[in-house]
Amino acid sequence: MSRTFHHGERRIRVRAIRRDPPDLRRLARALIELAELQAEAEAEAEYERRTRKSAASRHQKPDPTTKADHGDAA
Numbered sequence: 001m002s003r004t005f006h007h008g009e010r011r012i013r014v015r016a017i018r019r020d021p022p023d024l025r026r027l028a029r030a031l032i033e034l035a036e037l038q039a040e041a042e043a044e045a046e047y048e049r050r051t052r053k054s055a056a057s058r059h060q061k062p063d064p065t066t067k068a069d070h071g072d073a074a
Contacts, residue, residue: 012034
């Protein structure tokens with residue numbers, strides 16, 4: 001295992017036997033899997049951001065300067 005820290009950035013290393021012509025089906029499957037994993041990670045991050053945002057808005061105190069809170073008729 002490397003002792004180098006990459007500050008959260010993932011590094012991908014491919015180790016294989018070079019073939020001529022390359023196995024395009026295997027390469028395509030690997031690229032599709034990487035794209036799916038990236039989309040899933042982005043969706044999870046978006047969900048977490050939205051849930052934190054909605055949880056924060058539920059816990060905010062109402063603004064005491066609004067007329068609706070005082071029952072005043074305008």
